Amino acid sequence: MKPPIAQSVSPVPHSLALLLVAVTFPLIWIGGLVTTYDAGMAVPDWPNTYGYNLFLYPWQTWLSGPWDLLIEHGHRLWASLAGIVTIALVVAEWCYDDRRWARWVSLAALAGIIAQGVLGGLRVRMDDVLFARIHGCVGPAFFALTVALAVFTSARWRSQDAAREIPKGEQLRRLAVATTALAYLQLVLGSALRHMPVGATPRDFRAAALFHVLIAVALMIQVTLLVARVVRSARAERALVRPATGLFVCMLLQIALGLGTWIVKYGWPVWLGGGDYWAGFVVQAESRLQAHVTTAHVAIGSLILALTVVIALRSLRLVRGTPVGPLRRATWELAA
Numbered sequence: 001m002k003p004p005i006a007q008s009v010s011p012v013p014h015s016l017a018l019l020l021v022a023v024t025f026p027l028i029w030i031g032g033l034v035t036t037y038d039a040g041m042a043v044p045d046w047p048n049t050y051g052y053n054l055f056l057y058p059w060q061t062w063l064s065g066p067w068d069l070l071i072e073h074g075h076r077l078w079a080s081l082a083g084i085v086t087i088a089l090v091v092a093e094w095c096y097d098d099r100r101w102a103r104w105v106s107l108a109a110l111a112g113i114i115a116q117g118v119l120g121g122l123r124v125r126m127d128d129v130l131f132a133r134i135h136g137c138v139g140p141a142f143f144a145l146t147v148a149l150a151v152f153t154s155a156r157w158r159s160q161d162a163a164r165e166i167p168k169g170e171q172l173r174r175l176a177v178a179t180t181a182l183a184y185l186q187l188v189l190g191s192a193l194r195h196m197p198v199g200a201t202p203r204d205f206r207a208a209a210l211f212h213v214l215i216a217v218a219l220m221i222q223v224t225l226l227v228a229r230v231v232r233s234a235r236a237e238r239a240l241v242r243p244a245t246g247l248f249v250c251m252l253l254q255i256a257l258g259l260g261t262w263i264v265k266y267g268w269p270v271w272l273g274g275g276d277y278w279a280g281f282v283v284q285a286e287s288r289l290q291a292h293v294t295t296a297h298v299a300i301g302s303l304i305l306a307l308t309v310v311i312a313l314r315s316l317r318l319v320r321g322t323p324v325g326p327l328r329r330a331t332w333e334l335a336a
Contacts, residue, residue, distance in 0.1 A: 010096035013106075014153035016089040020109075020146045021306075023082045028302045030075045031139055032295035035194055040132060042068035046121040049073055054080065079117060086113050089149065102152050109149060112142045129195050136191035140302040141184070147306040151313045156239060166233045169319040175226045176312035182222050183305040186215045190301060216258060223251045223304075226311065239314050247307040250300055257297040264290040 034040055043049050049057040054076055062073050086109055093106040116138045123131040151157055166172070189212045196205060230237075230244040262269060264287070 009155075009158060010092075011155075012095075013089065013092045013097050013102075014150065014155070016085065016092050017146065017150040017153045020082065020085045020089055021143075021150050023078070023085050024143045024146050025299070025303070027075070027078050027082055028139060028143060029295060029299045030071060030078055031136075032298035033071050033291060034075050035132070035136065035298075036291045036294045037068060037071065039068035039072045040123060041127060042066070042072040043076075043124065046124040049076070076120075079113075079120070083113050083117065086110050093153075097153070102149075105145075105149060105152065109142070109145050112138065112145055116142055129197055133191050133195040136195060137188050140187045140305050143302050144184075144305050144309045147309050148313060151310055156314075157317060164237075164318060166237075166319055168229065168233050169315075172226075172229050172233055172319055173312075173315045175222070175229055176308065176315045179219070179222045179226050180305070180308040180312045182215065182219050183301075183308045186212070186219050187301050187305060189215055190298070194298075216255070219304075220251055220255065223247055223308075226308075230311070234319065237314075237318060239318060240311060243307050243310045243314075247304065247311065250304050250307060254297065254300045254304060257293060257300060260293045261297045264293050 045051065047054055052058070057073060062070060086106075090103075090106045090110050093103045097103060116135065119131055119135040119138060122128070123135055189208065193205075193208045193212050196208065227244045227248045230240050234240045259269075
């Protein structure tokens, strides 16, 4: 039985953390659309929009203008909303949360979204693909940090005084942390693949694509091992089983989206077979199908990272390995 939570703990920080997660995930989608449609330079100035203050740009011109302008300016507005929610979360943390480390994590989130905004602005001002690549790496990291804040401020985290002992708990923790690192590495490689430099050769592209595929296979194996360990060792812990189930489903979906992204961008793979049936398939650049599939692939990748962060943090907080030796079985039976 979990100890009760002190009545003095305010739910405001957790509510704002959840709101920030809910705002940031669509921001990943919108940012992905901007990259997919190559609309990053649709607005040539920053922080203004065609000379107007960002928030005072005529909405009639925005909504009735070209599609590239709609999503690029919309991306800026939605990012501003995420920044406002982040500021509110920082204020709530410093007003209601007595944990100093949690306050500093919220400040790290604020620094992260400011840095992300500056990177986006430098991408426009300098028209440099390097800033676009870094921007694409910081976005998922910020999303993962918002998810971590939602975990830290939750009642479950606060009410857990001590970790429960489960079989091979240490192995579970190591798997969770390693999976998180591998998931982020895969996102970095994906950003490099989406933002290839102008002078890149076909050989460079093939190398980036090969590494991306190899890490995808390694991540699938790692996720499978992690989920299997959760089911075998901690099936009674819903706080671990639920995100692990979601992680496995997202990983399967991501593999399908990855294959779909290759098909809608480069054509049907020769090694996959069925070439005669798909002989009439023609890749349409910036088509609706291409945009939706590619952007979904980007967004689900960030969601996978977020779920691994949840599992890693909760495993570090909730799980302790059982002792080795004759007492191991007895301890587990008592804990159950």
